[in-house]
Amino acid sequence: MKKKTGLLLSLTLAASAVLGACGNSDKASSDKKEFKVGMVTDVGGVDDKSFNQSAWEGLTKFGKDNDLKKNEGYRYLQSSKDADYIPNLTKFAKDHYNTTFGIGYLMEKSIEKVADQYPKEQFAIVDTVVKKPNVTSITFKDHEGSFLVGAVAAMTTKSNKVGFVGGVKSPLITKFESGFKAGAKAVNPNIEIVSQYADAFDKPEKGSVLASAMYGGGVDVIYHASGATGNGVFTEAKNRKKKGENVWVIGVDRDQNQEGMPENVTLTSMVKRVDVAVAKVAQEAKDGKLKGGKVEEFGLKDDGVGIAKTTDNVKKVNPEILTKVEELEKKITDGEIKVPATDEEYKTYEASLKK
Structure with missing residues (x-):
């Protein structure tokens, strides 16, 4: 009888250990948040053949380099008018995106407001400086x-x-x-x-x-x-x-x-290598190195600005x-x-x- 009791106790303890391990595994899995990065365009739109498009190309490259899925690991929200800035930024903040990019200085006031409302979330703004502890400012010479x-x-x-x-x-x-x-x-x-x-x-x-x-x-x-x-x-x-x-x-x-x-x-x-800057800051965020409250400036020395590689017409002129x-x-x-x-x-x- 004692042997049976001992065997039953051993089996019970073993089962508890297995279930406990599974429970801890599930908890660890749920605690591990998938990395997500969002981008809000200004009124120019993501296909403006200029600033916003360059930013999206940079974010897309970052996403692909890190095996993230479009619209899951990285996505954008388009603003058709100034009044769209705050709702779009807020959506990413509410959904706990690891970093939300605001593209363009026109978003300065909106970033300031949303960053204050969501102090635990990280933001980045391109082409202006926002002095907030959870905002990284990206500027160019x-x-x-x-x-x-x-x-x-x-x-x-x-x-x-x-x-x-x-x-x-x-x-x-x-x-x-x-x-x-x-x-x-x-x-x-x-x-x-x-x-x-x-x-x-x-x-x-x-x-x-x-x-x-x-x-x-x-x-x-x-x-x-x-x-x-x-x-x-x-x-x-x-x-x-x-x-x-x-x-x-x-x-x-x-x-x-x-x-x-x-x-x-x-x-x-x-x-203006907005694509390079956005990809760099997004990678810093993913690597856990983005702390906010700083300015990252890109100039000629950093290859942040310069003349396009397509120079055939210039050569033809002289x-x-x-x-x-x-x-x-x-x-x-x-x-x-x-x-x-x-x-x-x-x-x-x-x-x-x-x-």
């Missing part, structure tokens, strides 16, 4: 890359007149404008530069109107920093090229060579242009040239050229 394409424009123009089309006047877009103008003046102090703003990043029709006025007024190279509004600049340039006019567009944020086809109106592009651009880039990275980022800095820079 846009003025440095713009300086280089400004020099290209000045060495390409036949009319001695180039143009800049901005989306919305702001400290950010002023970096593009100031850098572009400084680069143009660096190689041709007497060049004429026309600047106009569309007051929108999602109005291609406004881009067409501004470009039409510029080209009609003698400008033959336009650099745009206007998101989807810039699509209208390309449309106008292509229409004029069909009629025999020799006009160019300089793209922004990503290599926009294809946007100029089939008429081939893209001279070059100022590449092969020596790229040699000059390399010289200017080295002077910037060596600290010999300090590129202006504001209107005031540009005025000081321009005055220094006249001495």
Whole structure:
């Protein structure tokens, strides 16, 4: 009887141990949260052929590199208007995404508000600085890359007149404008530069109107920093090229060579590696290294900005242009040239050229 009792007790203890192990395994499994990262576009949309699209390409590469499934491990929510920012950011925060990216400085106030409401969640914003302990700010030295394409424009123009089309006047877009103008003046102090703003990043029709006025007024190279509004600049340039006019567009944020086809109106592009920055920060989050409350800045030294690899049209204009651009880039990275980022800095820079 004692043997039977002992055997029964042993079996009971063994079963309890097995069940306990299974229970712990289930608990460990449920405690292990699957990594998820979300991205909220600004009004330009994920297929703006510019800023948002570049960010999504970076997040997609990160997802594939880490074997994550689209719409599960990584996904985006599109904003059709400013009022969509907070609801979209909030959705990711409520669903406990490991990191939520807000694409564009227009989302600054929305990120601040949602980050305060969800202090345990991590956020990242591109192109502005939000001083919150759970927000990583991703910025670029846009003025440095713009300086280089400004020099290209000045060495390409036949009319001695180039143009800049901005989306919305702001400290950010002023970096593009100031850098572009400084680069143009660096190689041709007497060049004429026309600047106009569309007051929108999602109005291609406004881009067409501004470009039409510029080209009609003698400008033959336009650099745009206007998101989807810039699509209208390309449309106008292509229409004029069909009629025999020799006009160019300089793209922004990503290599926009294809946007100029089939008429081939893209001279070059100022590449802003939003894709690289977003992928890097997402990887930091997955590796548990993203703490928030810091600024990550990408410039010429970091390959965060620069001229697109597609340079065939520049070479056709004059092969020596790229040699000059390399010289200017080295002077910037060596600290010999300090590129202006504001209107005031540009005025000081321009005055220094006249001495």
